[in-house]
Amino acid sequence: MNANLMSRNDLVLLLGFSLVVLTMPIWLAPLGAGYPDLLQRFMIYGIFAVGFNILFGLTGYLSFGHAAFFGVGSYTAVWSLKLLTLDAIPAMVLAVIISGIFALIIGFLCLRRSGIYFSILTLAFAQMSYNLAYSVLTPITNGETGLQLTLSDPRVIDAAVGHSFVGQPIPTLFGTPIGGYAGFYFCAAFLIIAFFVAQRIAGSPFGMMLKAIKSNQTRMQFTGFNTRPYALSAFVISGMYAGLAGALLAVTDPLAGAERMQWTASGEVVLMTILGGVGTLVGPVIGAWIIKYFENILSALNDNILARFFDVLPDGVDSFLVKVIGKFVGDGWHLTLGLVFVIIVIFLPGGIMEGVRRIAAAFRNRGSTPRTSNQTQAAE
Amino acid sequence: MFEVIFLQFLNGLDKGAAYALIALGLTLVFGTLGVVNFAHGALFMLGAFCAVTVRMVLTMETVTIDPEKLSPWGTPLEVREPLMQAWLGDFGAVLVNYSVPFSILITIPIMLVVGIALERGIIKHFYKRPHAEQILVTFGLAIVAQEVIKSIFGPNPIPQPMPTDLRGAADIGAWLGMQANIITYPIWRLVYFLFAAVVIGAVFAFLQFTTFGMVVRAGMADRETVGLLGINIDRRFTIMFGLAAVVAGVAGVMYTPLLPPNYHIGMDFLVLSFVVVVVGGMGSLPGAVAAGFMLGILQSFASMNQVKAIFPGIDQIIIYLVAVVILLVRPRGLMGRRGVMEA
Amino acid sequence: MSNGNIVLHVADVHKRFGGLHALADIDLAVEEGKTHAIIGPNGAGKSTLLNVIIGKLAPTSGQVIFDGTILTGRKPFQINQLGIARVFQTPEIFADLSVLHNVMIPALARRDGMFKLNMLRTLESETAIRAEAEHMLEDVGMIARKDMMAGSLSRGDKRRMELAMCLIQHPRLLLLDEPTAGMSRHDTNTTIELLKKIKSRGMTKVIIEHDMHVVFSLADKISVLAQGRIIADGTPDQVRGNPKVQEAYLGGAH
Numbered sequence: 001m002n003a004n005l006m007s008r009n010d011l012v013l014l015l016g017f018s019l020v021v022l023t024m025p026i027w028l029a030p031l032g033a034g035y036p037d038l039l040q041r042f043m044i045y046g047i048f049a050v051g052f053n054i055l056f057g058l059t060g061y062l063s064f065g066h067a068a069f070f071g072v073g074s075y076t077a078v079w080s081l082k083l084l085t086l087d088a089i090p091a092m093v094l095a096v097i098i099s100g101i102f103a104l105i106i107g108f109l110c111l112r113r114s115g116i117y118f119s120i121l122t123l124a125f126a127q128m129s130y131n132l133a134y135s136v137l138t139p140i141t142n143g144e145t146g147l148q149l150t151l152s153d154p155r156v157i158d159a160a161v162g163h164s165f166v167g168q169p170i171p172t173l174f175g176t177p178i179g180g181y182a183g184f185y186f187c188a189a190f191l192i193i194a195f196f197v198a199q200r201i202a203g204s205p206f207g208m209m210l211k212a213i214k215s216n217q218t219r220m221q222f223t224g225f226n227t228r229p230y231a232l233s234a235f236v237i238s239g240m241y242a243g244l245a246g247a248l249l250a251v252t253d254p255l256a257g258a259e260r261m262q263w264t265a266s267g268e269v270v271l272m273t274i275l276g277g278v279g280t281l282v283g284p285v286i287g288a289w290i291i292k293y294f295e296n297i298l299s300a301l302n303d304n305i306l307a308r309f310f311d312v313l314p315d316g317v318d319s320f321l322v323k324v325i326g327k328f329v330g331d332g333w334h335l336t337l338g339l340v341f342v343i344i345v346i347f348l349p350g351g352i353m354e355g356v357r358r359i360a361a362a363f364r365n366r367g368s369t370p371r372t373s374n375q376t377q378a379a380e
Numbered sequence: 381m382f383e384v385i386f387l388q389f390l391n392g393l394d395k396g397a398a399y400a401l402i403a404l405g406l407t408l409v410f411g412t413l414g415v416v417n418f419a420h421g422a423l424f425m426l427g428a429f430c431a432v433t434v435r436m437v438l439t440m441e442t443v444t445i446d447p448e449k450l451s452p453w454g455t456p457l458e459v460r461e462p463l464m465q466a467w468l469g470d471f472g473a474v475l476v477n478y479s480v481p482f483s484i485l486i487t488i489p490i491m492l493v494v495g496i497a498l499e500r501g502i503i504k505h506f507y508k509r510p511h512a513e514q515i516l517v518t519f520g521l522a523i524v525a526q527e528v529i530k531s532i533f534g535p536n537p538i539p540q541p542m543p544t545d546l547r548g549a550a551d552i553g554a555w556l557g558m559q560a561n562i563i564t565y566p567i568w569r570l571v572y573f574l575f576a577a578v579v580i581g582a583v584f585a586f587l588q589f590t591t592f593g594m595v596v597r598a599g600m601a602d603r604e605t606v607g608l609l610g611i612n613i614d615r616r617f618t619i620m621f622g623l624a625a626v627v628a629g630v631a632g633v634m635y636t637p638l639l640p641p642n643y644h645i646g647m648d649f650l651v652l653s654f655v656v657v658v659v660g661g662m663g664s665l666p667g668a669v670a671a672g673f674m675l676g677i678l679q680s681f682a683s684m685n686q687v688k689a690i691f692p693g694i695d696q697i698i699i700y701l702v703a704v705v706i707l708l709v710r711p712r713g714l715m716g717r718r719g720v721m722e723a
Numbered sequence: 724m725s726n727g728n729i730v731l732h733v734a735d736v737h738k739r740f741g742g743l744h745a746l747a748d749i750d751l752a753v754e755e756g757k758t759h760a761i762i763g764p765n766g767a768g769k770s771t772l773l774n775v776i777i778g779k780l781a782p783t784s785g786q787v788i789f790d791g792t793i794l795t796g797r798k799p800f801q802i803n804q805l806g807i808a809r810v811f812q813t814p815e816i817f818a819d820l821s822v823l824h825n826v827m828i829p830a831l832a833r834r835d836g837m838f839k840l841n842m843l844r845t846l847e848s849e850t851a852i853r854a855e856a857e858h859m860l861e862d863v864g865m866i867a868r869k870d871m872m873a874g875s876l877s878r879g880d881k882r883r884m885e886l887a888m889c890l891i892q893h894p895r896l897l898l899l900d901e902p903t904a905g906m907s908r909h910d911t912n913t914t915i916e917l918l919k920k921i922k923s924r925g926m927t928k929v930i931i932e933h934d935m936h937v938v939f940s941l942a943d944k945i946s947v948l949a950q951g952r953i954i955a956d957g958t959p960d961q962v963r964g965n966p967k968v969q970e971a972y973l974g975g976a977h
Contacts, residue, residue, distance in 0.1 A: 220828075
């Protein structure tokens with residue numbers, strides 16, 4: 001491939017990544033996660049995390065408000081499905097554009113300050129967006145109930161070209177309903193594109209500037225760069241990623257609620273990114289997959305299932321275990337999430353990718369005898 | 381008209397007082413330790429649930445079944461006897477009645493221990509790590525705290541009654557020589573405002589008039605220089621963290637009769653207090669207090685029906701709109717110092 | 724004496740920090756192509772003066788004029804884009820990036836300006852900039868370390884790399900804040916040679932230095948700062964012979 005487009009290593013990574021993603025229904029089946037609904041969410045939150053990493057991982061700006069853009073993407077997509085057409089493509093395009101504009105406004109305000117201040121501001125503005133969606137803008141968001149498709153939606157484009165539907169409206173791609181595995185491959189295509197774009201950004205001169213801003217903002221300014229438009233660009237790009245992810249969630253499950261804009265949702269994407277590995281390309285995606293996988297398993301557990309599981313143990317012991325573990329699964333899943341968050345930040349701030357690197361390094365050192373250990377170090 | 385405005389002004393005071401108390405603690409911690417504590421709202425919540433717990437303990441009852449008497453359904457009648465009354469007689473009854481103010485006595489040592497343990501146990505290790513990690517760890521702690529509370533006390537708000545003598549409304553209008561029954565104001569809100577004023581006054585006096593406070597203020601201005609003087613600034617900062625935790629905790633205790641606490645009350649207040657800090661100016665204690673009251677009062681005016689008729693839902697977002705204006709016009713806040721976190 | 728073209732003019736600059744008068748009545752004219760050293764005891768206000776020139780601090784009163792343009796009130800990145808680069812007392816570098824990238828970034832700043840949304844190319848395809856950066860690293864003798872993380876360099880190497888980062892921008896004016904502090908004798912001499920080499924290219928330099936050996940081997944003109952005021956001004960020989968200077972600085976220090 002042309003060196004202008006992509007380096008060889010990046011190409012290998014992209015192909016490997018695509019292969020892993022596209023074969024997910026096969027290799028995740030034995031793990032109990034091979035069904036389309038969950039796989040779609042893997043893709044969607046993967047996109048969300050990849051985009052978030054462009055802001056946090058590359059540029060070093062920690063936002064606590066990205067769920068707002070995710071929500072804006074969802075609402076825009078549902079409105080497009082309601083007003084224009086059931087085809088997904090206009091919904092996605094509009095969602096990315098609108099969330100980008102929204103990110104531009106919020107980013108402009110928040111980037112008037114840096115560092116800790118920026119994080120505080122993003123959290124505040126996301127909470128404002130949530131309040132707007134939940135109560136103030138009820139005519140647009142349908143408040144607590146959430147926005148959904150109905151039979152009586154106008155769908156002007158569909159009406160104009162004479163498409164008509166029978167039964168519950170389902171989003172389509174050029175006439176094919178998006179659901180089940182088709183929905184998964186639809187989302188997977190977007191994840192691979194999103195990953196490719198992130199790779200390009202990270203490997204471009206622009207990406208190097210973002211990394212330089214993270215490394216030393218002062219030097220950037222004394223080197224002649226206006227850092228604010230760089231940070232704002234990164235903010236808008238990651239906001240568009242969030243909007244894309246939100247739109248995909250709305251297309252695969254046409255219901256948009258305000259709760260996906262809450263600060264907990266913003267916290268979740270932060271956790272996905274740091275769990276996988278901040279600043280790495282693959283890490284955030286892995287983080288998103290792991291969290292969604294365990295959320296799916298652990299939040300479904302309840303005391304009855306636990307009791308059956310621990311049935312073999314003596315009586316007092318099993319009820320004690322059920323009681324303790326019961327606090328961390330089911331509704332208590334968020335407690336587990338919070339604890340993982342704290343533990344990761346304290347002990348492994350580089351996330352899983354850092355852990356893998358450390359383990360690999362340990363193995364390499366053990367594998368090579370002391371005679372050659374100096375050489376391996378020099379080779380790194 | 382004057383009465384209406386005055387009444388809305390009063391209505392904003394209690395909420396403003398809560399914002400001011402939380403923002404004050406946030407600013408103390410930021411100014412001394414340089415850390416923005418995303419778990420500060422959780423401390424407010426913990427205080428509120430201290431009050432809940434104290435009341436639960438105080439209202440514990442013994443349940444005995446009296447075989448002599450039958451309920452209307454023919455089952456043996458359960459006789460519930462409050463323990464406190466049984467043990468302490470009338471004093472017990474008073475204690476139950478005044479459980480919220482009484483909780484403060486218990487909350488102060490608890491919050492002090494929680495605050496110091498938090499600082500020594502976790503936050504201390506993050507002073508030299510990047511800001512992002514400081515934020516992340518306190519944010520994670522906030523999630524853990526609220527989920528623990530949720531798993532113990534459940535997801536629903538738990539109402540706390542106020543002492544019977546302090547229920548009802550005070551006729552402030554009449555006190556001020558106006559017509560009776562025009563400007564009436566719930567007594568507990570007045571109590572909360574006075575309480576907040578006392579706490580804020582005490583914190584400022586402590587910083588102004590004690591040697592300890594002088595060192596801390598000097599440290600807020602220039603940590604390195606004070607370190608060079610050979611003063612053990614770290615230990616003092618630990619105590620400041622404990623103090624901020626106590627302020628947040630007692631603010632939470634006293635607020636419970638006004639708003640039944642649930643597990644996310646802390647984060648709700650924290651987000652608003654962040655806006656308060658932004659408006660007041662990061663690192664400025666008077667700014668935090670002034671902006672807290674200002675935004676509380678503004679919110680109260682925005683929730684007037686006359687205002688909402690013109691701008692529907694304005695009460696939900698007025699605080700954020702103020703923050704937007706401040707960021708555009710005066711990014712460092714009303715009383716912020718130059719050079720703090722400027723982009 | 725004013726036969727040369729004045730490229731930097733610090734006009735009547737005052738800087739107060741609260742009650743402290745850090746700079747008082749500073750007038751300074753730097754001629755094009757010359758090396759102008761500012762010396763003075765610790766706390767004399769040398770670094771403050773540099774910070775005022777570069778836009779890090781705003782003067783309380785007075786102006787800084789660079790080649791007919793008023794710098795006062797401009798942002799650091801605008802001042803840099805006018806052709807002023809600075810080496811800091813403690814190196815300001817991109818510690819998490821490789822040495823090569825550290826030097827490529829300023830080169831891109833010169834080519835692309837203060838902002839460019841340049842994300843359609845790859846870094847690998849920036850061959851001209853890369854070659855230029857490698858050439859620059861060869862000049863400062865660091866080409867062997869081009870793939871190392873900048874943060875893991877020795878202190879002396881960090882300073883040399885920072886110098887390379889400034890030189891690659893071909894600034895019209897280079898400000899150096901103690902460029903040899905903390906360097907070994909050998910490294911100091913290498914740096915002096917390097918600075919002499921760029922002097923022959925006609926770059927104007929303002930240098931703050933403690934090391935008299937460095938000052939007298941490089942400077943065309945010396946200004947002596949004490950307690951925020953310029954107490955003497957002239958060629959190295961004039962300054963060396965000035966009794967006021969000997970009293971305030973040379974005599975006091977040695």
